[in-house]
Amino acid sequence: MVDFKAKSECSRSWVLTRSMIIHCEDCCHIILIESISQFPLHRYCSLIGRRSVKKGIDADASRRRRDDTRIQIRKAKREEGLQKRRAMTSGIGPNQNANLTSNEVSMTTATRAPSITDIPSNLAVLHNAAASNDQIYAATQVFRKILSVENNPPVVEVLNSGALPVLVSLLDNPDSKIQFEASWALTNIASTDHTRVVVEYGAIPKMVKLLLSSDPNVREQCAWCLGNVAGDSVNLRDIVLSEGAMNPL
Amino acid sequence: MRYILYCQSDLFLTHFLNVPISLMNIQNPDNNTLLCNTVWALSNFCRGKPQPPLDSVGASIPHLAKLLEVNNKDALMDALWALSYLSDGNDERIRAVMSGDGITKNVVKLLQHPSASIVTPAVRILGNFVSGDHYETQAVIDAGVLDHIGTLLTYPKRGIRKETCWLLSNIAAGTEKQIDKLLHRQKDMFEIVRHVQESEWDVRKEATWVLANIATGGSDEHIHCLVEFGSIEALCGVLEVADTKITLVVLDAIENILRVGKKESRDYVGFVDECDGLDRIEGLQEHENNEVYAKVVKIIETYFGVEENEDENILPSINGGSFAFGLTKTDDLTSTTSGTTQQQPLHPFNFSY
Numbered sequence: 001m002v003d004f005k006a007k008s009e010c011s012r013s014w015v016l017t018r019s020m021i022i023h024c025e026d027c028c029h030i031i032l033i034e035s036i037s038q039f040p041l042h043r044y045c046s047l048i049g050r051r052s053v054k055k056g057i058d059a060d061a062s063r064r065r066r067d068d069t070r071i072q073i074r075k076a077k078r079e080e081g082l083q084k085r086r087a088m089t090s091g092i093g094p095n096q097n098a099n100l101t102s103n104e105v106s107m108t109t110a111t112r113a114p115s116i117t118d119i120p121s122n123l124a125v126l127h128n129a130a131a132s133n134d135q136i137y138a139a140t141q142v143f144r145k146i147l148s149v150e151n152n153p154p155v156v157e158v159l160n161s162g163a164l165p166v167l168v169s170l171l172d173n174p175d176s177k178i179q180f181e182a183s184w185a186l187t188n189i190a191s192t193d194h195t196r197v198v199v200e201y202g203a204i205p206k207m208v209k210l211l212l213s214s215d216p217n218v219r220e221q222c223a224w225c226l227g228n229v230a231g232d233s234v235n236l237r238d239i240v241l242s243e244g245a246m247n248p249l
Numbered sequence: 250m251r252y253i254l255y256c257q258s259d260l261f262l263t264h265f266l267n268v269p270i271s272l273m274n275i276q277n278p279d280n281n282t283l284l285c286n287t288v289w290a291l292s293n294f295c296r297g298k299p300q301p302p303l304d305s306v307g308a309s310i311p312h313l314a315k316l317l318e319v320n321n322k323d324a325l326m327d328a329l330w331a332l333s334y335l336s337d338g339n340d341e342r343i344r345a346v347m348s349g350d351g352i353t354k355n356v357v358k359l360l361q362h363p364s365a366s367i368v369t370p371a372v373r374i375l376g377n378f379v380s381g382d383h384y385e386t387q388a389v390i391d392a393g394v395l396d397h398i399g400t401l402l403t404y405p406k407r408g409i410r411k412e413t414c415w416l417l418s419n420i421a422a423g424t425e426k427q428i429d430k431l432l433h434r435q436k437d438m439f440e441i442v443r444h445v446q447e448s449e450w451d452v453r454k455e456a457t458w459v460l461a462n463i464a465t466g467g468s469d470e471h472i473h474c475l476v477e478f479g480s481i482e483a484l485c486g487v488l489e490v491a492d493t494k495i496t497l498v499v500l501d502a503i504e505n506i507l508r509v510g511k512k513e514s515r516d517y518v519g520f521v522d523e524c525d526g527l528d529r530i531e532g533l534q535e536h537e538n539n540e541v542y543a544k545v546v547k548i549i550e551t552y553f554g555v556e557e558n559e560d561e562n563i564l565p566s567i568n569g570g571s572f573a574f575g576l577t578k579t580d581d582l583t584s585t586t587s588g589t590t591q592q593q594p595l596h597p598f599n600f601s602y
Binding site for chain 1: 271272273274275279280282283286287289290291292293294296297298299301305306308309337338377379380381386415418419422423458
């Protein structure tokens, strides 16, 4: 795996892998990383605080702790490329494997990736109580794909369409492939500035439950999403913890 | 109902036996990416200030401790970051993390890891550990941290050099025995002095703390040793930098070095003068910060001979309008040689308004 070391003119050092964009809060230096690395963003800004050294006092008192009061956002969007890699190696599941492959094939033969124009029709499928499992799965996947494009995924458009509550409710769907697609879509919403709405629509307790899913892909995706939510702010981190995400992790 | 159907049997057990399933995806991961993502998520759970209560995240410590021996660089890296967030704080947190099985020993071992992305959080954790009490600091020293500082002080990555100096500054703030250990590493001490003289500012500042902590907390013997490493010149050089906090720290250090020198009749006053330290100290009388001003005046009066004026007017009122120290310089200053320090005033002060 590539180990990116961000160059930075500022006095902060960034250690990171895993992201497309890194920016330093101190100097607003933005670094773009060309290739998609496999895992979520990890970044860190080191700040050292001081405490005065007092002569003649017990030496412990003169020790200085780091005094880093800032929290840095530490989120990652899951990209499209990763899923393909995984599908080739392990497959998503015995049942849906054929389905998925044909789906991907038809997608490429049609040479058309899903876009925001597909939102209304697919949302209609998700609202349709009579829709089959396969239809729900395919429609959920469309949302996931729309949100997994490399640059500027149309999060706002998806949110404005009213799809969010539906995606959250799909976490309760008994089909783990659907849970997986929905949690991936939610992960990518949570990786943007719109993390809070994912929490407001009640995704956290559902994801915490899914951390105990028998499907490792679902568990992983939910852990990823919860990591994004916790990485957004101290406040959301505490919500994640108070929902009991720690133990089942 | 439905959810029990598709969840694993461990959930069932949890419900009925009330046994927490702790971090199964870390203890017993199905695959590497699952492990990596889970550890990453966990590190985010531990991250940020105000910190999450130890009650809610502390249970992860034994599992994170085990991850230090895992052969997966990303999981290792995030486990280290998680531990660095957990150990960043009061003694209770530090102790909780240090109680993890083999943590100190393994983190010290990871200082030799070829990747900076592992070394960075490892230094951070150990830096947090040594900011604890003497026992915690001693445990880190006993684990052999000092054997690695030579490499770390010359590490290509600046952040690592800086945090290594920060770590050492907290060892330098330790017991005499701990200071001793540090001073015995001659090559590293010279490297620290070099950092104080010529490194990038953030490294330089941390390195300054190392010398200053030894100067203020060390024994007389330690201070002589410190002077032999060239600390006086290095510290005086820092006085040129306009950072009030560090100026105060350096002034305290210089003052204590001079105090020990005077007590043991060593001509440290001459050393300060020779490296233009006195000029800088004098210049600081114009510093806007009152504390700096007061310290500087005290140092000059005590060690650079203005005893005859002491009774008159030690700290004249600031409202005095046109008053200023040292405005009237005479040739005495430049003609003064080192070695003629304590009895003879180097520098006459004009206290007139």
